[in-house]
Amino acid sequence: MKYSAFSIFTNALSGHKNWQPAWRNPDPKPAYDIIIVGGGGHGLATAYYLAKEFELKNIAVLEKGWLGSGNIGRNTTIIRSNYMLPGNNPFYELSMKLWEGLEQDFNFNAMVSQRGVLNLYHTDPQRDAFARRGNAMRIDGVDAELLDRDAVREMYPHFDYDNARFPIRGGLLQRRGGTVRHDAVAWGYARGSDMRGVDIIQNCEVKSIRTEQGRVVGVETSRGFIVCKKLGLAAAGHSSEVAAMAGIKLPIESHVLQAFVSEGLKPFIDGVVTFGAGHFYVSQSDKGGLVFGGDLDGYNSYARRGNLPMVEHVVEAGVAMIPALSRIRLLRSWGGVMDMSMDGSPIIDKTSVQGIYLNAGWCYGGFKATPASGFCFAHLIAKDEPQHTATAYRLDRFRRGYMLDEKGQGATPNLH
Amino acid sequence: MLIPCPHCGIRPVEEFTFLGDAKPQRPQSNDPATMDQWFDYVYLRDNPRGLFDEYVHHSGGCRSWMVVTRNTETHEIKACVPARDYKKKQS
Numbered sequence: 001m002k003y004s005a006f007s008i009f010t011n012a013l014s015g016h017k018n019w020q021p022a023w024r025n026p027d028p029k030p031a032y033d034i035i036i037v038g039g040g041g042h043g044l045a046t047a048y049y050l051a052k053e054f055e056l057k058n059i060a061v062l063e064k065g066w067l068g069s070g071n072i073g074r075n076t077t078i079i080r081s082n083y084m085l086p087g088n089n090p091f092y093e094l095s096m097k098l099w100e101g102l103e104q105d106f107n108f109n110a111m112v113s114q115r116g117v118l119n120l121y122h123t124d125p126q127r128d129a130f131a132r133r134g135n136a137m138r139i140d141g142v143d144a145e146l147l148d149r150d151a152v153r154e155m156y157p158h159f160d161y162d163n164a165r166f167p168i169r170g171g172l173l174q175r176r177g178g179t180v181r182h183d184a185v186a187w188g189y190a191r192g193s194d195m196r197g198v199d200i201i202q203n204c205e206v207k208s209i210r211t212e213q214g215r216v217v218g219v220e221t222s223r224g225f226i227v228c229k230k231l232g233l234a235a236a237g238h239s240s241e242v243a244a245m246a247g248i249k250l251p252i253e254s255h256v257l258q259a260f261v262s263e264g265l266k267p268f269i270d271g272v273v274t275f276g277a278g279h280f281y282v283s284q285s286d287k288g289g290l291v292f293g294g295d296l297d298g299y300n301s302y303a304r305r306g307n308l309p310m311v312e313h314v315v316e317a318g319v320a321m322i323p324a325l326s327r328i329r330l331l332r333s334w335g336g337v338m339d340m341s342m343d344g345s346p347i348i349d350k351t352s353v354q355g356i357y358l359n360a361g362w363c364y365g366g367f368k369a370t371p372a373s374g375f376c377f378a379h380l381i382a383k384d385e386p387q388h389t390a391t392a393y394r395l396d397r398f399r400r401g402y403m404l405d406e407k408g409q410g411a412t413p414n415l416h
Numbered sequence: 417m418l419i420p421c422p423h424c425g426i427r428p429v430e431e432f433t434f435l436g437d438a439k440p441q442r443p444q445s446n447d448p449a450t451m452d453q454w455f456d457y458v459y460l461r462d463n464p465r466g467l468f469d470e471y472v473h474h475s476g477g478c479r480s481w482m483v484v485t486r487n488t489e490t491h492e493i494k495a496c497v498p499a500r501d502y503k504k505k506q507s
Contacts, residue, residue, distance in 0.1 A: 240463035251459040299434040302465040302489045307417050309430035342459045398459040411458050414434060
């Protein structure tokens with residue numbers, strides 16, 4: 001169904017009782033040309049661009065749970081393209097451009113709000129590092145402004161500028177960054193792919209992958225065997241498990257990341273702000289809740305829940321940045337499983353098995369990448385060659401020594 | 417998460433630092449021909465959902481290294497032994 005002002009008007013006349021489901025709920029067919037494993041943001045975006053941009057047919061998305069039940073529904077909704085390395089930033093800027101046109105493209109309100117992303121700095125070396133990153137961004141045609149203390153104070157007068165340990169000296173601002181309604185991204189892509197004939201099959205867990213002579217032939221699922229010519233893996237935190245079904249061992253560990261939302265408040269924080277030294281970032285949702293998070297808990301986990309010490313740590317950092325936070329109440333917290341790669345950057349590549357393509361290793365930065373990840377993965381699957389902004393995301397870069405390590409931490413997934 | 421340190425008894429998780437997977441074994445040779453072993457040791461992980469052996473440092477306690485066997489799906493801890501004992505058993 002096409003959404004328009006007219007459809008809202010006519011449905012209003014019938015008491016909004018005749019809206020149709022936004023996508024079908026089909027049974028799996030015995031065979032598809034392309035199967036995507038994982039009905040989250042990246043999987044659905046891949047299916048959408050395969051059908052729309054590359055005009056391919058006979059595609060299915062297999063989802064173990066319900067659509068969008070993983071990290072697309074668990075993230076803190078931030079979009080930005082403030083990376084530094086040449087292999088990264090053009091890709092994230094492609095993503096930002098796709099976000100900017102996304103709602104018109106799939107005719108669905110994803111509440112893309114470019115309210116600005118501000119990274120605070122506390123020391124001279126940190127300012128130098130931010131100036132360098134801002135310059136690298138501008139070289140790639142991305143907007144970046146280095147703000148001094150007064151400029152930040154004008155935007156956010158209620159922060160603690162004279163904190164004894166982490167005084168705020170200024171910040172790096174990307175005005176085009178912001179937030180997006182995360183669930184609506186999954187729904188918009190699902191609806192857009194469904195309209196173009198993609199079968200989105202929920203409650204269909206892939207149990208094993210069948211290969212013959214180094215080539216994929218199909219997948220054994222909880223709803224029977226399905227033949228496929230090409231198989232795209234977009235299983236996020238469970239990538240290692242799915243890849244192991246095809247005998248592929250990945251440079252990935254799964255870790256838990258927690259996020260939090262407070263009770264609803266009146267307008268309090270306009271954009272997205274990160275506390276440079278204290279592992280804390282925050283924005284305010286349109287409902288008024290402060291959405292915030294920090295670092296990984298630090299141990300391998302598939303539990304989708306973390307422990308209290310990290311809750312305390314994040315809240316302490318938050319109160320150090322904004323003392324007024326001490327008076328608000330936490331509404332809820334949750335956790336997600338992050339596919340932490342060994343250099344902190346993602347993988348979009350072919351694999352050693354012919355016909356199997358891998359999209360993984362998004363660490364905790366997968367949400368902002370959703371459109372470009374889908375677009376580039378679709379490009380790879382459709383044309384068998386990488387999209388030009390995603391050529392650095394090769395699986396063999398670890399073996400060859402071409403790491404894409406923004407943070408410079410080395411092969412320590414819990415520190416990226 | 418509470419970790420039963422063999423020296424200090426049951427202690428809260430915030431006293432510990434996690435290094436990660438204890439299973440990969442450092443190759444013995446520096447010969448470039450052992451490149452694949454090194455690649456495997458440095459970068460590739462089984463990343464199991466279930467029981468997992470990991471190096472943990474009791475950085476806020478006795479400062480000794482140990483290996484914790486923990487279920488990555490439930491966070492249930494099965495065992496915690498000194499790293500030396502684990503290594504002996506491994507080799």
